[in-house]
Amino acid sequence: MQSFVYEYATKVYFGEGAAREHLAQAVSGFGQNVLLAYGGGSVKKNGIYDEIKGILEDAGKKVTDFSGIMPNPTYAKVQEGAALAKKEGIDFILAVGGGSVIDCCKIIAAQAKTDRDLWEMEMTDHQFPTEVIPMGAVVTASGTGAEMNGGAVITNEEKVIKAGMAAAAPRFAILDPAYTASVPASQVMSGAFDTLSHAMETYFGKSDQDNVSDDVALAIMRNTVVNMRRLQKNVSDMQARGNLMWDSAMAENGILKVGRVTDFQAHQMEHQLGAYTDCNHGQGLAVIHPVYYRHILKDTRGKFQCFGKAVFGTDTAEDAVDALGAFIMECGLPTKLQELKSKVEITPEILRKVADTCNIISSNPRELSRDEIYDILMECM
Ligand code: NZQ
Ligand code: ZN
Numbered sequence: 001m002q003s004f005v006y007e008y009a010t011k012v013y014f015g016e017g018a019a020r021e022h023l024a025q026a027v028s029g030f031g032q033n034v035l036l037a038y039g040g041g042s043v044k045k046n047g048i049y050d051e052i053k054g055i056l057e058d059a060g061k062k063v064t065d066f067s068g069i070m071p072n073p074t075y076a077k078v079q080e081g082a083a084l085a086k087k088e089g090i091d092f093i094l095a096v097g098g099g100s101v102i103d104c105c106k107i108i109a110a111q112a113k114t115d116r117d118l119w120e121m122e123m124t125d126h127q128f129p130t131e132v133i134p135m136g137a138v139v140t141a142s143g144t145g146a147e148m149n150g151g152a153v154i155t156n157e158e159k160v161i162k163a164g165m166a167a168a169a170p171r172f173a174i175l176d177p178a179y180t181a182s183v184p185a186s187q188v189m190s191g192a193f194d195t196l197s198h199a200m201e202t203y204f205g206k207s208d209q210d211n212v213s214d215d216v217a218l219a220i221m222r223n224t225v226v227n228m229r230r231l232q233k234n235v236s237d238m239q240a241r242g243n244l245m246w247d248s249a250m251a252e253n254g255i256l257k258v259g260r261v262t263d264f265q266a267h268q269m270e271h272q273l274g275a276y277t278d279c280n281h282g283q284g285l286a287v288i289h290p291v292y293y294r295h296i297l298k299d300t301r302g303k304f305q306c307f308g309k310a311v312f313g314t315d316t317a318e319d320a321v322d323a324l325g326a327f328i329m330e331c332g333l334p335t336k337l338q339e340l341k342s343k344v345e346i347t348p349e350i351l352r353k354v355a356d357t358c359n360i361i362s363s364n365p366r367e368l369s370r371d372e373i374y375d376i377l378m379e380c381m
Helices: 018-027 048-058 077-085 099-109 118-123 185-202 213-235 238-252 265-277 281-299 301-312 317-330 346-358 369-378
Strands: 011-014 031-039 062-066 092-096 134-139 150-155 163-164 172-175
Touching: 011 018, 011 238, 011 265, 018 048, 018 134, 018 172, 031 048, 031 077, 031 099, 048 062, 048 092, 062 077, 077 099, 077 150, 092 099, 092 346, 099 118, 099 134, 099 150, 150 265, 163 265, 172 238, 172 317, 185 213, 185 265, 185 281, 213 238, 213 301, 213 317, 238 346, 265 281, 265 346, 265 369, 281 301, 281 317, 301 317, 346 369
Parallel strands: 011 172, 031 062, 031 092, 092 134, 134 172
Antiparallel strands: 150 163
């Protein structure tokens, strides 16, 4: 294990009825003016909005709505939210949604406290926010684990970059599996695949032998696969959704990352693909992962073997990657870039741009060249 400092920022309330039971008390320590942020309207249809707003108002809060946060949230949407938060003198931000709403709010929380352009501050000056509006998260679609970490992934449309930013970590997270009941099956699967990806991406970073972080990552992967299979039989299996909800938080709350470096090259490719295409995050990962893993298989054969044995019951490194590919098909996730919903036609020229702009990781089994990233993306066609 490498040296580490680990601190937990987020208090978690898990279980059916968690908002009804805990939200009023969870927000009680913060100020009166609450920004209630959500996405494109699912929370209005399924009744979550009414329930949350009612709880906040009964708790004596003045609620300001901020709606329309899109999947793959944009930097422009962050600026809109930050301007509203400043104008209304917001004391607390409550994100009600999936990873996109939560991420957007994390950056709004920081942008509302500074007149500097947060993107330039972080990406160019490598300075990070020290003051934020406190925020909390009510998760309505699981998979990213965004509710339990201080990072956010934002698309800067002007610069055509989708990148991770450092921001506010939620002070609390409400995880009620029943709140995910209305999530469409395809999003349930792509969210769960994102969770699997997070655990894999952590596991395949270079690490010393026999560290507990690797063993925990394998357990998360195995459990995610088991529960994704349960949902294939019955998409309304709420126990399986609850199990996946906690897998999601566990995979990205930092616990798997202590004492080690990570890979996350597949994520870097997918994020830049998202910048150009606005594709669904989990679906993009499903296409990229098997192809990327075939490229790096020979660089960490033993780990692929352990992964296959623990997660899919396979013997060889090659079998492990084949099993992952077969599992992706079994879940009805896309296996080719052409199957992704994209705002532009995905062409070799677009993929060259993705390869030329994506982050390159050096803590993965082998650092890739831009040409190899392009080859990987072309093999995904
Ligand atoms: O916008 P609404 O109408 O709410 O619909 C959403 C959206 O269309 C819908 N949805 C959410 N809850 C629902 C529901 N539909 C019905 N019933 C409900 N209860 O689901 C759709 C997708 O939502 P989104 O938040 O975009 O999905 P997800 O949670 O997968 O988040 C994806 C974003 O998170 C980033 C991704 O890059 C992407 O931008 N990530 C964030 C991470 C983090 N902060 O730690 C890590 C990840 O690797 C990831 O990059
Ligand atoms: Zn992810």
